[in-house]
Amino acid sequence: MTPLFEMQNVEKHFGTVIALGGVNFSVSAGECHCLLGDNGAGKSTLIKTMSGVHPPTSGQLFMRGEPLTFRDPREAMGRGIATVYQDLAMIPLMSVSRNFFMGNEPVKTVLGINLFNHDFADRVTMEEMQKMGINLRGPHQAVGTLSGGERQTVAIARAVYFGAKVLILDEPTSALGVRQTANVLATVDRVRQAGIAVVFITHNVRHALAVGDRFTVLNRGKTMGTAKKGEITPEELQDLMAGGQQLAALESSLGGTI
Amino acid sequence: MSELAQDERIKTTSPLRQALVRPELGSIAGTIVVFLFFGFLAYDSGMFSPRGVMNWSTVSAQFMIIAVGACLLMIAGEFDLSVGSMIGFAGMMIAIFSVTLDWPVWTAILVTFVMCTALGALNGYIVVKTGLPSFIVTLAFLFILRGFTIFFPQLIERKTIIGGVSDAAEGDWLASVFGGKVGEPVFIWLADLGLIDVFERGNRAGQPVIDGIPALIIWAIGLVIVGHFILTRTRFGNWIFASGGDAQAARYVGVPVNRVKISMFMFSAFCACVFATCQVMEFGSAGADRGLLKEFEAIIAVVIGGALLTGGYGSVIGAALGALIFGVVQQGLFFAGVESSLFRVFLGVLLLAAVILNTYIRRIITGEK
Amino acid sequence: MKKIFKNLLVASALAAASLTGISASAAGERYVLVSHAPDSDSWWNTIKNGIALAGKQMGVEVEYRNPPTGDLADMARIIEQAAASNPNGIITTLADYDVLSGPIKAAVASGVDVIIMNSGTPDQAREVGALMYVGQPEYDAGYAAGLRAKGDGVKSFLCVNHYINSPSSTERCKGFADGLGIDLGNQMIDSGQDPGEIKNKVLAYLDANPKTDAVLTLGPTSADPTLLALKENGMAGDIYFGTFDLGSEIVKGIKANVIQWGIDQQPFLQAYLPVVVLSNYHRYGVLPGNNINSGPGFVTKSGLTLVEKFAGEYR
Numbered sequence: 001m002t003p004l005f006e007m008q009n010v011e012k013h014f015g016t017v018i019a020l021g022g023v024n025f026s027v028s029a030g031e032c033h034c035l036l037g038d039n040g041a042g043k044s045t046l047i048k049t050m051s052g053v054h055p056p057t058s059g060q061l062f063m064r065g066e067p068l069t070f071r072d073p074r075e076a077m078g079r080g081i082a083t084v085y086q087d088l089a090m091i092p093l094m095s096v097s098r099n100f101f102m103g104n105e106p107v108k109t110v111l112g113i114n115l116f117n118h119d120f121a122d123r124v125t126m127e128e129m130q131k132m133g134i135n136l137r138g139p140h141q142a143v144g145t146l147s148g149g150e151r152q153t154v155a156i157a158r159a160v161y162f163g164a165k166v167l168i169l170d171e172p173t174s175a176l177g178v179r180q181t182a183n184v185l186a187t188v189d190r191v192r193q194a195g196i197a198v199v200f201i202t203h204n205v206r207h208a209l210a211v212g213d214r215f216t217v218l219n220r221g222k223t224m225g226t227a228k229k230g231e232i233t234p235e236e237l238q239d240l241m242a243g244g245q246q247l248a249a250l251e252s253s254l255g256g257t258i
Numbered sequence: 259m260s261e262l263a264q265d266e267r268i269k270t271t272s273p274l275r276q277a278l279v280r281p282e283l284g285s286i287a288g289t290i291v292v293f294l295f296f297g298f299l300a301y302d303s304g305m306f307s308p309r310g311v312m313n314w315s316t317v318s319a320q321f322m323i324i325a326v327g328a329c330l331l332m333i334a335g336e337f338d339l340s341v342g343s344m345i346g347f348a349g350m351m352i353a354i355f356s357v358t359l360d361w362p363v364w365t366a367i368l369v370t371f372v373m374c375t376a377l378g379a380l381n382g383y384i385v386v387k388t389g390l391p392s393f394i395v396t397l398a399f400l401f402i403l404r405g406f407t408i409f410f411p412q413l414i415e416r417k418t419i420i421g422g423v424s425d426a427a428e429g430d431w432l433a434s435v436f437g438g439k440v441g442e443p444v445f446i447w448l449a450d451l452g453l454i455d456v457f458e459r460g461n462r463a464g465q466p467v468i469d470g471i472p473a474l475i476i477w478a479i480g481l482v483i484v485g486h487f488i489l490t491r492t493r494f495g496n497w498i499f500a501s502g503g504d505a506q507a508a509r510y511v512g513v514p515v516n517r518v519k520i521s522m523f524m525f526s527a528f529c530a531c532v533f534a535t536c537q538v539m540e541f542g543s544a545g546a547d548r549g550l551l552k553e554f555e556a557i558i559a560v561v562i563g564g565a566l567l568t569g570g571y572g573s574v575i576g577a578a579l580g581a582l583i584f585g586v587v588q589q590g591l592f593f594a595g596v597e598s599s600l601f602r603v604f605l606g607v608l609l610l611a612a613v614i615l616n617t618y619i620r621r622i623i624t625g626e627k
Numbered sequence: 628m629k630k631i632f633k634n635l636l637v638a639s640a641l642a643a644a645s646l647t648g649i650s651a652s653a654a655g656e657r658y659v660l661v662s663h664a665p666d667s668d669s670w671w672n673t674i675k676n677g678i679a680l681a682g683k684q685m686g687v688e689v690e691y692r693n694p695p696t697g698d699l700a701d702m703a704r705i706i707e708q709a710a711a712s713n714p715n716g717i718i719t720t721l722a723d724y725d726v727l728s729g730p731i732k733a734a735v736a737s738g739v740d741v742i743i744m745n746s747g748t749p750d751q752a753r754e755v756g757a758l759m760y761v762g763q764p765e766y767d768a769g770y771a772a773g774l775r776a777k778g779d780g781v782k783s784f785l786c787v788n789h790y791i792n793s794p795s796s797t798e799r800c801k802g803f804a805d806g807l808g809i810d811l812g813n814q815m816i817d818s819g820q821d822p823g824e825i826k827n828k829v830l831a832y833l834d835a836n837p838k839t840d841a842v843l844t845l846g847p848t849s850a851d852p853t854l855l856a857l858k859e860n861g862m863a864g865d866i867y868f869g870t871f872d873l874g875s876e877i878v879k880g881i882k883a884n885v886i887q888w889g890i891d892q893q894p895f896l897q898a899y900l901p902v903v904v905l906s907n908y909h910r911y912g913v914l915p916g917n918n919i920n921s922g923p924g925f926v927t928k929s930g931l932t933l934v935e936k937f938a939g940e941y942r
Contacts, residue, residue: 074512089510091503093570093620102500103511105493116493309711309737317704408791408817416801416811418792419699421725457736460756467737537700543725547792550696592692592708599666602695 002065003028004197005050005081005166010059012049019045021221023059027166027214032188032198034208037218038241043201046218047170050199051083052076082164084155086171092144096136097125099143100158128157132187149180153187160191167191168199173207185211203241205234217241281564281572284615285579288562288608292583296590305593308454312468318585319478320533321559322578326485327529328556329577331522333489335502335569336385336392338378338526340399341556345549347403348374348534353420353544354410356427363423364432371531377403378527382520392523400553408546424542436477436532437539439470474536478578481529486574498522502569558605559584562612566620583608655687656715656909658902661706663722663746663793665697667820669939670846670872670894674745676940677898678718685906687715697792699726710734716905718898721747721755722793731755740908742901745894746795749918758914761900763892763922765798771923772869772890773806776841779887781807781867784841785832786815789825789849796845799871803843818849825852830860841867847874847939854880873926875938881928891934892922895941 003026012020019042027033037043048054050061052070060067063079070076073083090099097118106117106124122139129136132153134146143151152172159167169188173181188211192198202208208215215232217224217240224240296305304310324341331338348370355366381399385392411420427433448454449466457463489495500508501515509515530549538544563580565572587608591601660678664671675691682689692709694701699722707730709717717734721727721743728751735741735756743752744761752760776784784807786800797815804811816832818825829852833839842857844850850870854877857863863885870877873889880886900919908914926934934942 073510077512085510087507089504089507091500091507091570093503093566094499098496098499102496102508103513105496107493114493115491116496118491304712307711310708313704313708313711316707412791412817416815417794417797419723419725419794421723424725455737457733458738460732460736462733462736467733541700541703541726541729543723545699545723545726545792547696547698548700550698589704589708592705593712595690599695 003062004064005199006062006065007050008060008062010049010056010061012045012054013057019221020049020056023218023221023223025216025223027197027199029165029197030192030195031213032192032200032211033214033216034200034202034212035216035218036202036205036208036237036241038203041218041241042221043218044170045221047083047085047168047201050076050168051081080163080165081168082159082162082166083168084152084159084170084172086174088151088155090143090151090155093142095140096129096143096146096154097121097139100125100128100154100161104162124161128161129154132157132190133183147180149176149183152176152180152184156184156187156191160194160196164196166197166199168201170201171203172200173202173204181207205237205241208237209234281619282576282579283564284612284619285563285576285583288583288612289579289586292586292590296586296594300590300594303593303595305590308468310593314585314589315475316472316585317589318582319472319475320537321555321581321584322478323474323481323533323536324526324529324552324556325559325563325577325581326481326574327526328553329560329563329565329572329574330485330489330498331526332557332560332565332567333502333569333572334498334519334522335505336382336519336522337396337557338381338523339393339396339553340381340403341526341530341553342549342551343400343403343407343553344374344377344527344530345534345537345552346407346544346546348531349538349544349548350407350410350420350546352535352538353423354414357420357422358414360426363427363430367432367436367535370535371528374527374531375524378524379520381527382523385523386516386519404546407548411544411546418546419543421543423538423544427539427542433539434473436473436535438473440473440476442470445469472536472540474540477532477536478581481532482574482578489574494518499570502571504570555584558609558612561616562608564616564619566616567613571620580612655685656906657688657690658682658716658718658905659690659692659709659712659714660744660898660901661702661709661717661719662691662693663697663699663702663720664693665820666693666695668697668790668848670848670874672939673894673941674898677895678902680941681899681902685902687902687906689718689902690714697790699723699792703727703730706730706734710737710739714739715909716740716742718742718744718901718905720745721751722795724751728755731757740905742905744897744901745892746793752918758908759904760918761897761904761921763890763897763920765795766802768871768890768892768923769799769802769804770806771802772843772888772925773803773808775806775888775925776803776867776869777807779867781841783807783809783836783839784814784843784867785829785836785839786811787818787825787829787842787844787849787853788815789818789820789845791815791817799845800843818852820848822848822852822855825849826856826859829853829856833860833862833866839866841869844868844870846870846872847877850874850880850886851876854885857885873934873938873942875935878931878935878938881926881931884928887927889926890922891924891926891942893924893942894921896921 006026007023010020010023023046049056052073052075101121106120107114108117125139134150134153172184188198200212212229214226214228215237216226351370351373352366355361355369356363381396385395408418411418445454445466445468449456454466454468457465457467489498497513497518500513501518505515559580560577562583563573563576587604588601662671678689692705694705703726706719717739731741732755741757742759742761743757748764749760788796788800790796800815801811816828818828842853844853868886869888870886871890873891877886877889881889
């Protein structure tokens, strides 16, 4: 089956700096493919290349087997590739309803004037939040009063509602506590089961193993191979991420606790 | 995962706390306090007679017009410090066009509106393209416009006031839209009933002391309604909140932040021009010192009204109430017989109280507390 | 939250209490003097002192009001407010006839007696329905000064205008130019109110125009820094220097022969007399049959003793 989204031998250079030196990656509908990489491995460049912020220097992106190029992130979004960045693009001062429909406000026309259809927005917001398991006091609750995990879930719900087929999640659990992480992982699972292709980028192996179907390690701008769930142990993954020997040396001095 | 139902650590917030989270409520409370205060202090001073009410209503309406513009712009995340100079500049241009160049007044007014809105757009364009703080860019225009406002009349007439606009505006259809009065028959009727005093002497003897609601007040109410409607009920209003709340996030989801900000600078300039036109039509002359420091007064009214200085939160109704408070306090202190220099002390205290209250409210909203 | 409310309530109660103390009124008539001067203009101290003295002596209450920034549109609102508070009389300047005539006429028509002081002309005062005019017609004073200077051999001058927004200021310079018999071109400079700026602008002008015969300043705000400027460029005593109004530095300058004369428009009379006239008018129905010209009084070195004693206070 052709993957929904694929990158072949993608490289990205910034002047003399080679940020990505060869990335091979693919994800299918209904699959959660985890991209693991330590800080500095080139994850943010990779995300930006995937979502259309940077065009690749060489290599090719494919969607359903067809080669494609994006001119800008709007075009990528138009094709169904949605990215939820670490800072979420949520505005704490505004209500959940307004945030949810920001940039895509539903409109009803009254006497020839286009008005923001608050009723529709409020209703849909509450419905989508229910589906994701978030109980709001009301659609006008400010995003700032939600926990970090809830905000992540809102951001994911927004992307899904507006037609994401490929959902790229940039470190969604890195700043969250235990319980909130569990909530977000549950959301990811739900989204995956709804048939969306999820690219889950993280440096936390345990989180990745909780939801991932496949795992790819990114190290120094190159993908180091892909393994399926069950084919690889957490320790092996961690070794690959950190470059093997360095981590072994550290491990022994820390008494094997990492 | 179904136990997400009710986290026992979320207190059900008290209705008062919930109510305070609305931006207007601080200013509603402030308005009530101010009226009680002056009701107690100045009840027999003529402040609440028809003429007294007209006096502080007119001053409040002045502030309201520019506060609406400042409010929307502040919610969008920017400041316009050139409003006061724009008022002086617009008034002067109307006077020069209609008196010195002898254009019909309606042409003078329309051309001036176009000029001011274009200057607002220029302000906005520079801010958006250079990324400089709007504080600095509009501060520059504050000086530039004020300089021209003093230079032009000096060049033409060796004076800093150009008069004669009332004569030029005689019979002009657009002049009365800004400088006229509405509802004269109602006030004549009220005077007949004895509810309003009449003039005792001079060539207006027998006429009611208030002969109509000034166009200024109508414009103020109109702008408040339009501003509030656009902000809360339209898509564009959501974009205003978004642009001020987090411009980067807004851009990411496709909000045309630059377009929103430039539009708000244009609206702020438009409001300044409305103010200036009403003033010139009412007083029949333009002076080089008109509007001095009014931009700060507008910002104070907006902050009293609940807007956050950092943008993304605020209310036009609140700003309107802030302007009302401002006008009542400014004129009320005169009625109460207070030394006029204490007005500034009062203003500073009021501003501080408003900002502290707003910060507290913001923390409730964003959950820091 | 409750604590903040409580604090605010206490603070406003205290404020209310203190303000009621300030506004305790006298039993006599109440007059309001409205001036056009911004808060920063110190010349009006004499006026404030004059009305305070008159109020005490006549047993009436006189309030002083002004637009803080000098904005004449704000002044119009203040006149409307004063009229709405139903005083026995209003004493006001007529800095801009167009702007102020409406509110003043309305005040007169509603039964408040008005006297015009300081700015405006006697004709304008009559047109707005005022009882009389007490002041120094600006153009006439400038003209008289110009004639005097011409007689002393002056052919060119610099006019240092520190309140150019008020038309009366330009009247003074224009009158002076006409008295000298020359055109008013760019001899009038907008010096602003800041002393440092004024000094530097005067120095710059005199550098660029070294053959200037005379300097005319319009008040202590422009005279004091000009004195410093002339000291700095060595022209003090060489250049003919006349000024409007008096002040402590101006008096020193006259004594030191740097300033030839000061024009005293005698602001004390502009403040004191209207209060006396109004009180007597309201009590006994008497009114002087003419306007009162409070100036120009040319004060030279010989007339200085009393001036010195009360400079900045009553002179």
